[in-house]
Amino acid sequence: MKISIVTDGSYGERAHATIKEEFNCDYIMMDAPTSTFMDEIDLPSETLAQLENADIIITYTLHPDLTLDLVDALHDKVEWIIVGAWRGDGFKNQLEKYGNVTCPENMCDLSENGNPIFDEFVSKFGQPIVRVNCQGDKVVDVKVLRCSPCGSTRFVAEEMVGEPTETLPVRAGLRIQHYPCRAPKMRLFADDECKKELAANFHKKAFENALKKDNNAD
Incomplete structure (x- = not known):
């Protein structure tokens, strides 16, 4: 199984170090948008192509528009997306409406949901x-x-x-x-x-x- 962690800052490196001991895991850095709100964000095609090869994507992107654009572009290309960084219940609800996206309160709050790929990951990482x-x-x-x-x-x-x-x-x-x-x-x-x-x-x-x-x- 392939896991891809994507970040626009300093978060996610410890998760990568831990997860790669059990699964094939990439750590992908993206440039954070310079403004707080942007109508359109340019997602590099090479980054999207790399992320599309994953079974599960874990996002640690702090910019909400970047997170939303990534989820919108990739939710139908991968099995599951775990949003490790999100802001506000309204944003959480918006993301989880995609169906195969989860926004846990804490990353140590993950538990099985019936999806075989997601459950394979959670058999190793989640609620201790x-x-x-x-x-x-x-x-x-x-x-x-x-x-x-x-x-x-x-x-x-x-x-x-x-x-x-x-x-x-x-x-x-x-x-x-x-x-x-x-x-x-x-x-x-x-x-x-x-x-x-x-x-x-x-x-x-x-x-x-x-x-x-x-x-x-x-």
């Missing part, structure tokens, strides 16, 4: 899933089964080795906040703490579920 190996009341190993695209789940997993199981989910949720989440910066008027809390809750829940499975296995 971990497996915890314990000896007594201590964590001796954490395996990441599904990672957030930015790699934060792996960061937390490494930090949780040696931690007591009693407080593990809470500590995992707290630890994720030490990983510099960029989601709030990609939302206009976004609440930084709200976005961080979403990521923390996803990881807290992942470790809660992992401990339940570990206890059931015993």
Whole structure:
């Protein structure tokens, strides 16, 4: 499966570094438009041709007109488009009307939707899933089964080795906040703490579920 990440700024490089470990993944830089609003944006034909070869496109373009033009030009050429940077619920609704476009609140919020290609991607990246190996009341190993695209789940997993199981989910949720989440910066008027809390809750829940499975296995 082919994934293409397209950006007009500094976002997306961590996702590329993480995703390319599992899938064929391109990282495509575009020039950001110079004005805030533009009636027409020139999309380079060579860039469009490269993006058309993807099964899934992930956009981290911050300029809304550029994002909209990319989605409009490519939604019927690829299986799915994930918009990693969007501004406002109205814009989100406009993009998702294309049918094969999703605008997650956080990239670690992705989950299966029934599309085989999308679900293959989400089997590896999205809402975090971990497996915890314990000896007594201590964590001796954490395996990441599904990672957030930015790699934060792996960061937390490494930090949780040696931690007591009693407080593990809470500590995992707290630890994720030490990983510099960029989601709030990609939302206009976004609440930084709200976005961080979403990521923390996803990881807290992942470790809660992992401990339940570990206890059931015993």
